[in-house]
Amino acid sequence: MSTQPFVPPANLPERLLQTPMVDPQSGIVTSLPWKTLFSRMAQPVQVPTLTQDTHANRLNFAASKVVAGSIFYETDRSVYYIAVGGQWIYGGGMSPVFQVTIPSDLTASDAGFLADVQDYGHLLRWDGKMWGWGPGDAQSGYSVAFVNAPKDPLWHLCDGSTNVPYLRADGGLSYATLPSTAGSYFRQ
16 A cells, blocks of 8 residues: 655645644644644633622622622612722612612722612712712702692692701701792702
């Protein structure tokens, strides 16, 4: 049994045959040089992750154990956190809350956290140390004269009522005694 010398196909570049990955006698690609080449080219890649879970579980999930830039979405608060420098930093979202459930466990890494206080119709923003009015919020504790009664239920008729609650910038409540002024409404 005689073997014919290898004749490369016409469309095969000659320089490919001159690499140590091809046996010039047989034209067979050897696997070891290819494996060596690709193993030298391969770089370990760390890919940021997206995790969805509750706020309580984020607190138990160390940002130092994930790739920088990984995102954690708090399903119960509707907000995002990003792993930066081994800690979770607030990244965005607006948490729908009621006045009695305004978060009280925020820290400096939560700066910018937005709380939509639904029972008072206000937006609060955590600055890293305390709550304040959120962007675009008209605040509360004032009266406005209306030609027609407002449709928003968070306005209270200035009818002399006492102990009318209204939201403060810090998320707490204050109480007002309203004047009796026809056509005026108090913003809670």
